[in-house]
Amino acid sequence: MSNKKDKKKKGVVQEWTDALIFAVIAATLIRWAAFEAFTIPTSSMEKSLLVGDYLFVSKVHYGPRTPKTVLQLPLTHQTIWGTQIPSFLDWIQLPQFRLPGFTDVKNNDVVVFNYPAEEGFPSDMKLNYIKRCIGIAGDTLQIKNQEVFINGNRVEVPEDSETQYRIVSKTQIGKRTLERYNVYAYDHMNVGHYKLKMIPGPEGKFSYSAMLPLHTAKELRKLDFIESVEKIYAREDPSVFPQNPNNVWSIDNFGPLYIPKEGDVVKITKDNWSQYEDIITKYEDNENVVFKDGQLSIDGQVQDTYIIKQNYYFMMGDNRHNSLDSRYWGYVPADHIIGKAVMVWMSMDRNPDASAVRWRRIFNFID
Template sequence: MRWWNKKRPEQRPKEKKSPAREWADAVMFAVVFASLIRWATFEAYAIPTPSMEKSLLVGDFLFVSKLHYGPRTPMTPLQVPLTHQTIWGTGIPSYSDAIQLNPYRLPGFSEVKKNDAVVFNFPAEKGHPLDLKTYYIKRCIGVAGDSVAIRQGQVYINGRAATKPDGLQFSYLLKTDRVLNESFFSDRDITDSYRTPEGYIVHICPEKAQQLAGLDFIREVKRQLAAPQEAEAGIFPQAPDLYKWNKDNYGPIYIPQEGATVAITPQTLPFYEKVILEYEHNENAEVRDGKLYIDGQEANAYTFKQDYYFMMGDNRHNSLDSRYWGYVPADHIVGKAVMIWMSLDPNGKLLDRVRWDRVFSSID
């Protein structure tokens, strides 16, 4: 063939892809697209525990918006797409922590506000990178710079009684004249209960407690409240000799704010030790003999590098939250829960398992 008859490369017919190659390209595109959507806009989340009842129920499936507070840039890039901690259906880790990137947050629609239902990475968890810690969902009670206190179960923010979310639950003791069967609780939508020698402990809202008190076979409905100055094991900051607090009588406690400086004393160090050593990314910080040292020098004051939040469950007597493990750092915030797209009753029968009244409902 003469050189002037040769077809230029762009004139040659394109090589046709095999069906397997076309499927592989389509799957790759779908995975990349889904990963971008999941990272930057919305992610699905399931409610695994009753700590947010009755606002959110076990079996609710949520959409969590990353757009509200701004999506975080990836911190653990070596990860199987569309996984969290393990590969689906196995115990095999889905990531390598050989490379860890500093977190940054893109601009969002709003800041975290009081009473938002917030999904975050559980701060106290060990063994996983920050962005792969287990997801928790709680209600934001206080934001950075606030002072939080609880008196006889009532939350106070900066000295004022906080607004109570709809569906807020507490623990009550039911004393009855007869044995209550399972249908008694299911017919009244009481999903969190157990029997004691005195009667039945149920987690319900005050309105339902009033209804139960009107039944002729219920002798007493008594709200369970811990007494002031009664130290409860495990309550943050885990210093019962200094602070005799419990889940119903707590604080006041200051929520750290970026740029704020606090004095470090034997009385304040228990509040901020974990923050400074674990959440503030200080490489040369340590506590020795009850004193804080940074870069080998004793520190009598500390300035915070990021904001923090105080989270609590709406099921106030059946929730492990900031009252037990402390503050949630800003870089642990994942997004805002905005919608229930499906709700399945784990105890429901086949035809009644879907809670249709909750499907596609917004979250307050």
């Protein structure tokens, strides 16, 4: 009698175990080959995408990548859920290939990719970033007074793209006005603080800086108590890519910069080494790279030119003054591309003064 009960219990346990294993395998395959969920963690894409948006990222658009780091717990990335314990071992690294997709990365696609500048991780285990692909391989990019030009043609600014403005007002701007024009953002370090900072201005006036999309700036200019709403332009910054002391670039006035494509033959010089250094030393599996006195050698072989092995892309956040993007760390290699962001399936507002769910954003397709 007891043997029958034991067999029955084992049968139920075995069924649930088999079902769980099947579910994990199915979810892992779907996550690898078709779609993956992604959360917007920062405001770098505001207001096109908001902190608290949950996205579906399509792997089928550009084609899924074959696994590189195979010793990894299923359905994890970098760490085990809720801990700082690594979820992978880098003992085995396989060559990585991309299966066929039904499109290539295009200008203005919203793309999820592995953050190329992160150190200490295999490429497929680096942090996941999301930005807009401004330039593709073979393009020449230039930014003039915040206007982006690709191959000499002006790029339309995304409707909700934010940048920094200086607002001069006759009176102090109140909470109601900020809420009406959506000039606020939840900051987890300062709960409920509005993103309007007081800055020095004309005597007797109130002067602020704020991150705004163009249409909000136009609406604010119509208010009787607002004297002016003008863009603030970034100064020259030696930390912007490619960190060449001869460049006097900033995030608002940048380039022209060529974006390398597979097969390009490049003559490496002292003047352009900073532009190609990461490509040659980090992204293309070269060994024993030495650049000295203007001369490049790879694995002991002196080279007058270098042939680019894969395509590269230039990514920027829609929040142009609050985005750590290619203007600082350079190109994104093709093998770092994860997929295309296609839809917001859920959106949660973390501002405690607001409704928890942003109903209007649910099931919105991403432009």
